[in-house]
Amino acid sequence: MTLSLCVYCGSRDGDLPLFRQSAVDVGDSIGRRGWRLVYGGGSTGLMGAVADAALQAGAEVLGVIPEKLMVREMGHGGVTELQVVGNMHERKHQMALHSDAFVALPGGIGTMEEIFEVWTWRQLGYHRKALGLLNVGGYYDELLRFIERSKDHGFLWPDVQELLLVDTDAERLLDRLAAEADRLKTNTPPDEALVASGGVSDQI
Numbered sequence: 001m002t003l004s005l006c007v008y009c010g011s012r013d014g015d016l017p018l019f020r021q022s023a024v025d026v027g028d029s030i031g032r033r034g035w036r037l038v039y040g041g042g043s044t045g046l047m048g049a050v051a052d053a054a055l056q057a058g059a060e061v062l063g064v065i066p067e068k069l070m071v072r073e074m075g076h077g078g079v080t081e082l083q084v085v086g087n088m089h090e091r092k093h094q095m096a097l098h099s100d101a102f103v104a105l106p107g108g109i110g111t112m113e114e115i116f117e118v119w120t121w122r123q124l125g126y127h128r129k130a131l132g133l134l135n136v137g138g139y140y141d142e143l144l145r146f147i148e149r150s151k152d153h154g155f156l157w158p159d160v161q162e163l164l165l166v167d168t169d170a171e172r173l174l175d176r177l178a179a180e181a182d183r184l185k186t187n188t189p190p191d192e193a194l195v196a197s198g199g200v201s202d203q204i
Contacts, residue, residue: 010107031057041065042073
């Protein structure tokens with residue numbers, strides 16, 4: 001299936017070469033699979049790495065970046081389409097609207113906020129799209145322990161925790177996301193068809 005994958009990741013490289021390599025691997029895999037990359041529009045750090053790898057592998061790439069970050073994150077001039085929007089809310093809305101699934105790579109608080117937001121939207125029924133977290137180099141180990149603690153203390157239902165697919169291998173995680181996206185698309189209950197088709201996009 002052709003899939004538009006939204007990738008959240010850092011605008012910096014981080015301190016381990018493994019982080020940048022994970023972005024390259026994901027971008028390359030998106031291109032080889034014939035998918036489209038949707039991302040934050042930057043040319044630096046992991047954002048730039050995933051976009052460059054996807055483009056090199058033949059993928060269509062949609063970048064969405066706020067005007068204020070065009071200088072800080074250096075808007076990528078080589079992507080298929082670069083949307084410059086007014087603010088972060090519009091950026092996240094457009095990225096979600098144009099994506100069939102979401103995955104977070106290593107990144108800072110912005111990356112974590114983005115994946116938690118679409119996870120929350122999924123919990124509340126604003127969309128039926130697959131969600132993933134690529135935990136390379138143990139980067140998200142402590143975050144995953146916190147999520148487990150949240151469940152143990154009764155603030156997170158086990159079925160909601162299971163909505164977030166977690167893996168340490170990029171290729172395997174993308175396989176799982178594709179399978180989940182296909183399952184959600186083909187098994188959407190009639191009363192939720194509007195959500196899946198983007199009919200509630202104004203709410204997200």
